[in-house]
Amino acid sequence: MYQPAITGTGVFTPENVITNDELVESFNKYAEKWNADHADEIAAGTLAPMEMSSTEFIIKASGIEQRYVLEKEGVLDPDRMYPHFRQRSDDEPGLMTEIALNACQKALAQAGIDASEIDLVICAASNMERAYPAVGVEIQKAIGAGGFAFDMNVACSSATFGIQAAADMIRAGSVKKAIVVNPEITSGHLEWRDRDCHFIFGDVCTATVLEREEDAKGPHFRVLSTRCATEFSNNIRNNNGFLRRNRPDGMKDRRDMQFMQNGRKVFKEVLPMVSAHIASHMAEEHVEASDLKRLWLHQANKTMNDFIGKKVLGRDPEPGEQPNILQDYANTSSAGSIIAFSKYSDDLQPGDKGLICSFGAGYSVGSVLVERA
């Protein structure tokens, strides 16, 4: 058995920012136009008018101030409301691979290793650009890795589930060095025309290098243990899929072909699930709240994170103990907790322990207990 360790992380952040004000302005133009186009039905009472969005609501309900996106014009165009991505030929890298390459190169540089030493690539994300060949295998080729690669999807928990899979393989000896990469192009499957969710997501890519601890070249995080759990729920769902064209109205632009959620129910059901999951993981590992120097939580909602932090630590977290990045990045699905870990972990001292935790659709929750070395 080998001791797995996280030796490098990398974050690719797109160049384009959409502020709440920009987002709300474009949504409200879209809603006004929709109401004008449906004025007769609205006047007849057969259709409800579309309600406006507001920056104040977004800040209060979520804590999100802005988000990064790969393409901004299409998202903000009231006549379109989704990004423009150019058609790529089969001979050039896909968009997921392009952003993965950037994040992987940063993570490999931090680990101080060459991509050719990697013998496992896991592309772990909420959506895959195509059915096959696996995006992970394309990323393996693009970065110049050896070994093997595969894709996995556990929505917002993809990164922690991927880290568990990689850490277990390193522990067992079937791989030596792994990279878990999370290209999250949430802008492609968010319904920007729905005020209940149009503010929630942003695009990003994160990558995490894991190796045998004995091979680490510098400061690193020992992976002490991991825990994953799932419980079926329809409260976060997207019905797009490979059987789509076979169904009677399969190719129609239906609302359920994009991200759908019952946010209130998610809030109520996922919070106790996550709090209990972390508590039992810590109890099994004999880790007390006072042993944890940092929590790197999934980045969906500030109130949610404040609640979990308080529940886990038994008190309000001190500034810096539970860093949030959601105000800048919004919810980036599986990448959120890894962005927080990547940006806010360098200052930990040898022996300091921390916990990475993600949660979301499935429902799913994954936690990774680490120790600075």
Ligand code: CO8
């Ligand atoms: N502007 C103004 N008012 C609004 C807006 C808006 N933009 N949106 C909603 N309102 C209104 C509502 O209509 C409602 O009005 P009324 O009271 O008249 O019915 C009122 O404001 C309150 O609405 P809510 O009850 O919905 O507001 P909440 O306080 O619950 O906040 C949140 C909404 C922010 C969505 C909150 O419920 C939340 O964060 N829930 C948790 C969600 C969560 O964590 N989900 C995880 C999803 S991520 C995941 O699993 C990955 C999926 C795969 C990735 C997909 C990528 C696209």
